[in-house]
Amino acid sequence: MRFDIFTLFPEVCAPYLQASMLGRAQQNGLIAVGLHDIRSWTTDRHHVTDDAPYGGGGGMVMKAEPVFTAVEAVLGSPPVCPVVLLTPQGRTFTQAVAMEFSRLPHLALLCGHYEGIDERIRQHLVTDEISVGDYVLTGGELPALIVLDAVSRLIPGVLGDPDGAQDDSFASGLLEYPHYTRPVSFRGWNVPEVLLSGNHAQIARWRREQALLRTWQRRPDLLEKLELSEKDRQFLQRLAAEQTDL
Numbered sequence: 001m002r003f004d005i006f007t008l009f010p011e012v013c014a015p016y017l018q019a020s021m022l023g024r025a026q027q028n029g030l031i032a033v034g035l036h037d038i039r040s041w042t043t044d045r046h047h048v049t050d051d052a053p054y055g056g057g058g059g060m061v062m063k064a065e066p067v068f069t070a071v072e073a074v075l076g077s078p079p080v081c082p083v084v085l086l087t088p089q090g091r092t093f094t095q096a097v098a099m100e101f102s103r104l105p106h107l108a109l110l111c112g113h114y115e116g117i118d119e120r121i122r123q124h125l126v127t128d129e130i131s132v133g134d135y136v137l138t139g140g141e142l143p144a145l146i147v148l149d150a151v152s153r154l155i156p157g158v159l160g161d162p163d164g165a166q167d168d169s170f171a172s173g174l175l176e177y178p179h180y181t182r183p184v185s186f187r188g189w190n191v192p193e194v195l196l197s198g199n200h201a202q203i204a205r206w207r208r209e210q211a212l213l214r215t216w217q218r219r220p221d222l223l224e225k226l227e228l229s230e231k232d233r234q235f236l237q238r239l240a241a242e243q244t245d246l
């Protein structure tokens with residue numbers, strides 16, 4: 001899959017893309033990332049990318065021209081792939097959206113900065129608007145990296161594990177069960193006995209119940225959307241009964 005990121009701050013994005021799993025995924029040809037500095041498509045002497053808002057008021061607005069020029073130079077006119085704007089006004093990014101994007105061969109991510117972008121970019125260039133959460137950042141660079149990261153790890157081979165992303169929180173609709181590695185005892189805190197038992201059916205049941213318990217405690221909203229087995233249902237009924245006993 002190919003990603004093209006359009007930003008005024010490519011140097012902010014580059015280190016994250018080079019490190020760890022995303023760096024390896026590029027080396028292995030599983031993903032390709034183009035990082036494009038919008039400023040390099042300005043044609044004026046001072047390479048201006050922002051200007052004061054019509055109608056007055058504070059803050060600066062990203063100019064339409066350099067953004068259109070950059071995106072069309074790289075992706076053609078009209079662009080060959082969806083152009084996603086990262087903005088608090090977009091639809092919320094979820095694992096389902098990450099899965100949707102991971103089926104595409106090519107995705108462009110457009111990072112705003114300053115107070116906002118000229119509305120004509122949104123109207124006539126952008127095809128999709130995504131928010132990574134209900135909080136306000138200084139620019140779209142971190143959201144673009146979040147989207148690229150979440151989408152990339154769904155591409156087969158990007159995770160080292162052959163089982164890939166299938167055990168993830170949100171893939172199952174549940175929060176993850178607790179993980180432990182060596183040593184068995186750390187500062188007197190021990191790994192749960194069942195994980196050392198070698199009984200794989202019992203381990204699977206324990207993990208399932210821990211995932212259900214965590215989800216019930218922390219994100220009960222997730223349980224409502226879920227298909228549960230009879231055993232799962234009994235376990236949750238037990239939890240509910242124990243709670244009313246307290």
Ligand code: 6SD
Pocket residue numbers: 086087088111112113114115116117130131132133134135136137138139140141143
């Ligand atoms: C002006 C931006 C771009 C400013 C943002 C996106 C989310 N979910 N929070 N904040 C954001 C994106 C803020 O450029």
